[in-house]
Amino acid sequence: MADKQISLPAKLINGGIAGLIGVTCVFPIDLAKTRLQNQQNGSRLYTSMSDCLIKTIRSEGYFGMYRGAAVNLTLVTPEKAIKLAANDFFRHHLSKDGKLTLFKEMLAGCGAGTCQVIVTTPMEMLKIQLQDAGRIGKSKSTQMDVLMLCCLCSSAAQRKLMPETVAAGTVETKSPTAMQLTRQLLREKGIAGLYKGLGATLLRRIMVSFLTSFLPIRMDLLPFMSLYIAVIKTRLQSLNRGSTEDTYSGVTDCISKIMRNEGPSAFLKGAYCRALVIAPLFGIAQVVYFLGVGEFLLSFLPKKDN
Template identity: 60%
Template sequence: MLSFSPLFAFSSSLPAKLINGGIAGIVGVTCVFPIDLVKTRLQNQRPGQQVYKSMIDCLIKTVRSEGYFGMYRGAAVNLTLVTPEKAIKLAANDFFRHHLSKDGRGLTVVKEMLAGCAAGMCQVVITTPMEMLKIQLQDAGRLAAQQRKPGIIPPNRLATTNTVLSQRAISATQIARELLHTQGIQGLYKGLGATLLRDVPFSIIYFPLFANLNKLGKPSSEDAAPFYWSFISGCVAGSTAAVAVNPCDVVKTRLQSLNKGANEETYSGIIDCFSKIFRREGPSAFLKGAGCRALVIAPLFGIVQVMYFIGVGEFIMSQSPLKLISD
């Protein structure tokens, strides 16, 4: 009976971990979603058809043409699905770390990477349809601005290369219904391979890097790192992993964008997308939106560590006191 106690302890803490991950996701998305919208629009721009010059230029033009809430186009689907997505990612990592550890000893870097890899593979069940729907809504403003901009594309030439999305598909629910009606469940999972190619390496980099950075701030092996150190470690590890996998994120964004402007090429798969981007736009195209992505991911994962440190989930589940300061 005693041999099962570690597993029981993990299982009993799982709901609290899910709550922590979910709350962190909601808070993070609310704070940084406008920058995520900018990232998607910058990544979808082609040479000679630029509507936005930079992140700041994109934010200003978005507010001017679409209003303040235009920066939150697609946020509803993210807020709805980010809770299970972040909860699965963080809880899965803890689950695999628990089973890869022996006698409570720390994990090797290789095992930390394996746990992160498994967590990344688990989360794409939610991430892929969430990103698929979000990107259509985020990029709609870019296509409209491209149509209005003189000298880029005449209004009558703005084309849609995929007829799945009609003009009336203006919400995530409508887009999802049309995709399910015309393509089935696989329509929502377009770009699954590219999502795996992004999220698995991200988790492989993030979780070991965070664990080792956080370990540097611990007064001793038995003590927890201070609150501020965990926050900084989450930000550094998150931004580093985000920039490292940005080329895969560019490919994923292009593959999942169903609506295209005139003269914007389509792609038959990951290799075709990589090849066309490299040949037509050069290596620098794979860094589009990297700064925005780092600015999105850094606070998001820093907030995650805040939630874990404070113990909001544990408080809700067991009414244990919130840990507001370091021990």
């Protein structure tokens, strides 16, 4: 009975710790994934994950790789808590004599994924804006440099001013904070503004939860099964675009424009990064659960006498 009483709290602690460690370890790769997925053919700044990270460090510093990390670190624990609690809830109500059929395992996983998006959608919405701000700023800065160079080359007098003027043109505007973005979205679009891309997020989360419910080879399938949806979700949740980049009104519009303007291969943008992110996250979660960190911490609490 005691084990059952501490089961859920231990799971919540394990999930929170695994989430915090995982986000910290893989966030630079996740940032590269977002920027690679968002860049379109007419505004390519990065050729690969390593090129993206190197340019990010050069232009934004080491901590530039952690733009938006605070949002994830803040919300990852309630996200895991909702997912784990919902999964236990659905499993309890769907089980018969403590056993679940394969179909009910799938339903429990899908139900947990559906509940999880309550936190996941606004979390990823804000994270993507912050992660992509550096790419948008750099793109606009590059366009400004080109225009200024054209003007400066028009006369000898202007060419003398070129070093000072170009330096001023390359300075990026300060990136907004998560709180500023949240207030702006709530003011302009209401609560729905934080849930843009909900359909794509829900579809991906249900798919992930569905696979993790019962497939023994799920760790190999997850990166590839969610790739196509991941690109669509990232594009839909990005509010700011370069002057030459497409905007999208929904999932169908996004798919059709990507297919028409960039081809099917565009859905695989950031695939390598996605695979590198998924593996450590699951590995860290498995280690935390295997070591029983939550159970260890709860063991120090005074036990109630029956």
